[in-house]
Amino acid sequence: MRVKLAKSAGFCMGVRRAMEIVLSQANKGKGPIFTLGPLIHNKQVMDMLRSKGVTTVEEPSGLSHGSIIIRAHGISPEKRRALKETGLRVIDATCPKVVRVQSLVQFHTKKGGTAIIVGDPKHAEVIGIVGYSRGPAYVVGTPDEIYSLPQLQKPFVVAQTTQNKETFRRIVRKVTERFPDAVVFDTICDATSSRQAEVRSFSGNVDGLVVVGGYHSGNTRRLMEVARDAGIPAQHVETEKDLDRKYFAEMEVVGLTAGASTPNWMIRSVARELEGIKGKRENFTWNAIRKASRFLLFSNLLISAGAGLLCLAAEVLTDNRPNWIFPTIAFCYIYAMHVLNILLDKGASAYNDPQRAAFIADHKAFLLALGGFSVAAGLIISFFQGVNTFVFAAALTASGLVYGLPLLPSFGKAARSRLRIKDIPGSRSLAESLGTVAVTTLLPNIDRKADSLTAIALAGFALFFLAFAKAGLFEIFRVQGDLIVGTESLPISIGEKRTVTLLKVALLGSACTLSAGLLTGFLPRFALAMTAPVAAMFLCVLAYERRWLYPGLTFEAVSEFPFYLSGFLAVVAAVLF
Ligand code: SF4
Structure with a gap:
């Protein structure tokens, strides 16, 4: 079954922000945390928060x-005043877009205007705005209600942020x-509105649509209405x-979207389940290819092979x-480190x-x-390359282990958690x-003569930036899973936007290092070819930023492409020159 995932599916900015605020407070573990009303209308997320x-x-x-x-x-x-009087610490996770509606109503009614709010009078957002x-x-809530309004002084209209665009237009008329x-x-x-527009755009392009979200979530239910219309x-x-x-087995292509309160992991689960349904025209070969690529990705063999190919390019x-x-040592080492990651995974x-x-x-x-x-x-294998190579490889393996272990003896749970590098x-x-x-880059050159040190350093920096962009x-x-279990990853520490900018800067650094190496003659002409994988990685970052691709198996496989490309170019260069 082919699944077309809506780019706008999942947490909106406001919900994601609120989730981040709640989870970062929960991860600090400083006293009890309450939310005034359910944070979102999603049972599974609420269970997780509990x-x-x-x-x-x-x-x-x-x-x-x-x-x-x-x-x-x-x-x-x-x-809000009543909350402050309780003595509780009040943390405001109101969406900035809702704050704008509140401010508009406050400002214009202060000047003598009368607010007409298009929305559901029982909805918490509307109650707050009123x-x-x-x-x-x-x-x-309907166009007809306008006729039952009294004569109004300086009327103005605002909408509940999750209103149906079409209903709003009709009421405004x-x-x-x-x-x-x-x-x-x-x-x-x-x-x-873009979520709803995307649902409309599915019309004629898919055989059916799946909308993921809580049964009580208003915006998810509205997506169903839009689909039906x-x-x-x-x-x-x-x-x-x-x-x-x-x-769905009767269909060939199915669209997939989700409400603003649906986390990525639930969307992915539904996507995988749908992909697993044998569509109308699917054949054995296609299924076999899909299963094989899944195995390679899930087992980390594809990622480790990518490291091996990058090693070819470094050579x-x-x-x-x-x-x-x-390249074989690189493959083995990266594979072992991924297995270590499995062991260290906090869930x-x-x-x-x-x-x-x-x-x-x-x-x-x-x-x-x-x-x-x-x-x-x-x-x-490294042992047979010489003592230095073996010692370096052993040190690398040991450092991978140290990464997840407490560095100093612990005197309690809190102290232990602070003393691990991975935290x-x-x-x-x-x-x-x-x-x-x-x-x-370093291991293959450990026994080389000193005159190649500059080339090794330049290659090392260029590939470090490239690898950093992929890791980032x-x-x-x-990010969502890390937030839930309290892992302090880069996007959690500095924010997603800044991380994306940092990755772009890193890739620029990689391209500049390669160019500098080429111009100064320290790196061979192959440095020019290596700008292609760097550009490919830049496109991956852009694909995420512009939502051309949605995080998932396909995107993970695509993100490996720059490493595979570098290996391919290395083989071509070795054959040609
Ligand atoms: S849907 Fe609501 S919470 Fe989400 S970004 Fe829009 S206004 Fe904010």
């Missing part, structure tokens, strides 16, 4: 110790008919277990004749990639055995890229 010690309360009465978080919907000023009005405010001087503010959030056969599911497999870049020995993979987590759980013994074999094979913010991407450079991109893919 397991992290976050309690939902409808009223703060009786509470006096801990922190209380205002969710993305916001609250009225009156309620609270900002200095005079009477009127909430309307009636408002301007009845109150020609009314001022209209279209406050419908782009995240909502557009004539697309659709099913609303909360999890992959709710999918009607028989219904050509440092004027070595490429052979199979060091984030279950949230980031449930299918991969299930694969690992099913094949753990096999993967660990393969990891152990890789360590042994890597060390044995230093951003250390994972740094360690991964340093390890890649060490095994692909994967960190972004894993």
Whole structure:
């Protein structure tokens, strides 16, 4: 079954921000945490938050110790005052776009205007917005309600941020008919309208649509309405277990979207389940290819082979004749480090990639055995390359182990967690890229003459930046799971936008280093060819930033392409020159 994933599916900015605020508070472990009302309408996410010690309360009465978080919907000023009086620490996670609507209502009603709010009068966001009005405010949900309004002074219109665009347009038409001087503010959030527009755009391009999200989530239900209006056969599911497999087996291409409160891991689970349904015209070969690529990705064999190929490129870049020995060591080392990662995983993979987590759980013994074999094979091969190479390879393996172990004796749980390298913010991407450079560039050159040191350093920097960009991109893919389990990754520490900028700068650094090496004559002409994998990685970062591709298996495979390309170019260069 082919699945077309909507680019806008999943957490919107406001929900993601609120989740990050709640999870970072929960990970600090400083006293009890409450949210005023459910943070989002998603049962699975709420269960997860409960397991992290976050309690939902409808009223703060009786509470006096801990922190209380205002969710993305916001609250009225009156309620905010009442919260402050409780003595609880108030943390505001109101979405900035909702704050804008609140400010508009406050500002214009202060000047004598009357607010007409298009939305659901019972919705928490609307109740909060009404609270900002200095005079009477009127909430309307249908065009006909406009005729029952009294004569209004300086009327103006705002909308609940998740309103249906079409309903808003129809209501505004009636408002301007009845109150020609009314001022209209279209406050419908782009995240909502683009999500709805994308559903409409599926019409004629897919055989059916799956909408993932809580059954009580208003914006998810509205997506179903939009699909129905557009004539697309659709099913609303909360999890992959709710999918009607028989219904979709009749189809060939299925669209997939999700409400603003649906986390990535749930969307991915549904996508995988759908992909697993044998579509109308699928054949045996296609299924076999898909299963094989899944195995290669889940088992990390594809990633490790990428490191081996990068090693080939490093050899050509440092004027070595490429052979199979060091790429094999690189493959073994990277594979072993990934197995180590499996052991160190605090459970984030279950949230980031449930299918991969299930694969690992099913094949753990096999993967660990393969990891152990890789360590042994890597060390044995390096032993035959000389003492220095062996010692360096052994030191690299040991440093991989130290990464996850407490550095100093611990005196309690808190102390222990602070003393591991892996808990230093951003250390994972740094360690991964340093390890890649060490095994692909330094190890093969450990016994070389001193006059090639500059070339090794330049190649090392160029490949470090390239590897760092890939590691950073994967960190972004894993951000939701890392947040849940409290791993201090790069995007969590400095934010996703800054991480993307940093990755671009790193790739620019890689291209500049290669060019400098080429111009000064320290690096061979192959340095010019290596700018192609750097450009390919830049495109991967751009693909994420512009949402051309959605994080998932396909994107992971695509992100490996620059390493494979570098290996291919190295082989071509070795054959030609
Ligand atoms: S849908 Fe828009 S307004 Fe509502 S929380 Fe998300 S980003 Fe904010």
